Amino acid sequence: MISPLAQPPIPKPARRNRLGRFILILFLVAAVAAGSVLSQGVTPPGRSGDALALVESAWDVALSKVGETPNLAPNPWPGEIIFCEPLPESQRRAFADGVALMRSTENGAALFQMLQDEGVCIGVEDLPYNSAYATSRWTPGNGWAESEIRIDTSYVTFLYPDVLAAILVHEATHIERAITRTSCYYADACTVLPNGVYLEEEVVAHSAEAEFWIALFGRDGKDRALANDHAENQLKAFYLQGPDAFLEFVREMRSDSREGDGIG
Numbered sequence: 001m002i003s004p005l006a007q008p009p010i011p012k013p014a015r016r017n018r019l020g021r022f023i024l025i026l027f028l029v030a031a032v033a034a035g036s037v038l039s040q041g042v043t044p045p046g047r048s049g050d051a052l053a054l055v056e057s058a059w060d061v062a063l064s065k066v067g068e069t070p071n072l073a074p075n076p077w078p079g080e081i082i083f084c085e086p087l088p089e090s091q092r093r094a095f096a097d098g099v100a101l102m103r104s105t106e107n108g109a110a111l112f113q114m115l116q117d118e119g120v121c122i123g124v125e126d127l128p129y130n131s132a133y134a135t136s137r138w139t140p141g142n143g144w145a146e147s148e149i150r151i152d153t154s155y156v157t158f159l160y161p162d163v164l165a166a167i168l169v170h171e172a173t174h175i176e177r178a179i180t181r182t183s184c185y186y187a188d189a190c191t192v193l194p195n196g197v198y199l200e201e202e203v204v205a206h207s208a209e210a211e212f213w214i215a216l217f218g219r220d221g222k223d224r225a226l227a228n229d230h231a232e233n234q235l236k237a238f239y240l241q242g243p244d245a246f247l248e249f250v251r252e253m254r255s256d257s258r259e260g261d262g263i264g
């Protein structure tokens, strides 16, 4: 039984349900938005017919093989990853690889530990625009355990565990800031873009993502990155130009009117 007087631990919830009993903060997030200005992936040579899917698959595998290997060794999570619903084996393996790489850095390991400790689940969703989003939700009965991270299906692939890991770092950063009340949202210190994106919140999450990418591949980025990993290189490059350049880069990248399509 939940007391109607129970108070959430945060003074300014973004949204409440009709009963006012839980906090719901939906970050309209894209680690690196699919199809955005960042995405300059290589497309396969023109083909048609039944073989197209197979050709694309083979092409994707070929692209992924030419890229540089991370500097850091994967650090597999020894327990069960909390998934939001049962996933096929291929997606569970993709997440296991992504989480192992996420945990290769100190910050990534701490972030993933926090997700597991708080009971935050990881799931898959078909997203029309964003590559991922995080929902942080607190209830008196379950604490933060109803929070979740959702990754677009196309990113849950064994081909690019580095990109999946970078996205997880980004989303976990949002969750951590909600839990620790350090999000600019709580201080009323966010610039809200016309499409509803909290600019400074995204700058912090993209910064964590860029720092993770640098830890994996150095300041020169990943060599021979030709697909989604190219976008992470670009994010890293702007990050290294300094705070002002990075802020403007994130503002431009995250101002698309399609942000949040299909979410919530």
Ligand SMILES: [Zn+2]
Pocket (backbone or CB within 6 Å): 027, 028, 029, 030, 031, 170, 174, 201, 202, 205, 206
């Ligand atoms: Zn974000």
